[in-house]
Amino acid sequence: MSAPCLEIDLAALEHNTRVLVDRLAPQGIGVTAVTKAALGSPEVARAMLRGGAGGLGDSRVENLARLRGVDLGPRTLIRSPMLSQVEHVVRAADVSLNTEAAVLRALSAAAVGVGRTHSVVLMVELGDLREGIAADDVIDAASAVDALPGLQLVGLGTNLACQCGVVPDQHKMDELSRLVEQVEAACGSALSVISGGNSANLDWALAAADVGRVNDLRLGEAILLGTEPLHRRPIDGLRTDVFTLTAEVIEVKCKPAQPWGDLGQTAFGAQPARTGTGTVRQAIFALGRQDVDPDGLSVPAGMSVLGMSSDHLVVDVGDHDLPVGASVGFALNYSALVRAMTSPFVTQHVG
Numbered sequence: 001m002s003a004p005c006l007e008i009d010l011a012a013l014e015h016n017t018r019v020l021v022d023r024l025a026p027q028g029i030g031v032t033a034v035t036k037a038a039l040g041s042p043e044v045a046r047a048m049l050r051g052g053a054g055g056l057g058d059s060r061v062e063n064l065a066r067l068r069g070v071d072l073g074p075r076t077l078i079r080s081p082m083l084s085q086v087e088h089v090v091r092a093a094d095v096s097l098n099t100e101a102a103v104l105r106a107l108s109a110a111a112v113g114v115g116r117t118h119s120v121v122l123m124v125e126l127g128d129l130r131e132g133i134a135a136d137d138v139i140d141a142a143s144a145v146d147a148l149p150g151l152q153l154v155g156l157g158t159n160l161a162c163q164c165g166v167v168p169d170q171h172k173m174d175e176l177s178r179l180v181e182q183v184e185a186a187c188g189s190a191l192s193v194i195s196g197g198n199s200a201n202l203d204w205a206l207a208a209a210d211v212g213r214v215n216d217l218r219l220g221e222a223i224l225l226g227t228e229p230l231h232r233r234p235i236d237g238l239r240t241d242v243f244t245l246t247a248e249v250i251e252v253k254c255k256p257a258q259p260w261g262d263l264g265q266t267a268f269g270a271q272p273a274r275t276g277t278g279t280v281r282q283a284i285f286a287l288g289r290q291d292v293d294p295d296g297l298s299v300p301a302g303m304s305v306l307g308m309s310s311d312h313l314v315v316d317v318g319d320h321d322l323p324v325g326a327s328v329g330f331a332l333n334y335s336a337l338v339r340a341m342t343s344p345f346v347t348q349h350v351g
């Protein structure tokens, strides 16, 4: 096995999906499992579907295309389509989340061109200031979709917490439900997908006395890492060890705790000053910023990170007796996971 390697525990992934699906079901909420941090991995997608996810979502049409063989439940493009990709979108996705009239017109033409009906969820801006149509404009936008051939308006959605950290609460979700009823009244047909948000919605969704019309959440981080994104706390009953990044030691030596000579900038700007005196047992791992975000890497107990450049992770290994060639597993946060998944140097091992 070539290092560095990202180990993916599919049983843990399936477990996390099932726990969340089972907890949300009594609230009438289904799960669209988001595969984007896993680069649309078909193995990851299948484990999520085995765990009970009702469909798959990804922000990249290329990832959805990778999932073409995994045809259980709808595939949703969860980022507004690029105008330049609409034909690819109607081929690779059954549903897309949308906010722009020009994109919807192009999607309509593309859907007609390939002889398909493409489903549309309109995203509503509720204060986090990323994607979304102003609440006042939603009815007009919905009527416009209704008038376009090849498109079917299936629902409304919103996304909070990602850009400004705005918390999805009862007030925000009630507003979404109210807009659903207004659109249904104006368009004369029922909406079937009310997509309340992402993993940050879980606290609200599991505790709410009344979830209103919300019947879907798009969950990535909670399934993949077992954490909720508002406070980055582990979710009770979920596995936080789905992913482990294994790297190999290429040098181990006792070195002075402090550098010597005049100090300027490092390869990546100012580094925190080294603390400590005497000597440290320092290991270098063949792992760098090209492979992982160092701020999102957790080292095993008794070790601490001294620095990371493009290709070298330097760790104070304390009392650990690590020879050259030894492998060590590191836990990852969301940012570290995304980088590891997209590094061409990191291999994957699915088990």
Ligand SMILES: *Cc1c(COP(=O)(O)O)cnc(C)c1O
Pocket (backbone or CB within 6 Å): 034, 036, 059, 078, 079, 159, 197, 198, 199, 200, 218, 219, 220, 221, 222, 229
């Ligand atoms: C990434 C994303 C999600 C999933 O977010 P998590 O916090 O990983 O659950 C949901 N919806 C949209 C629009 C996204 O971009």
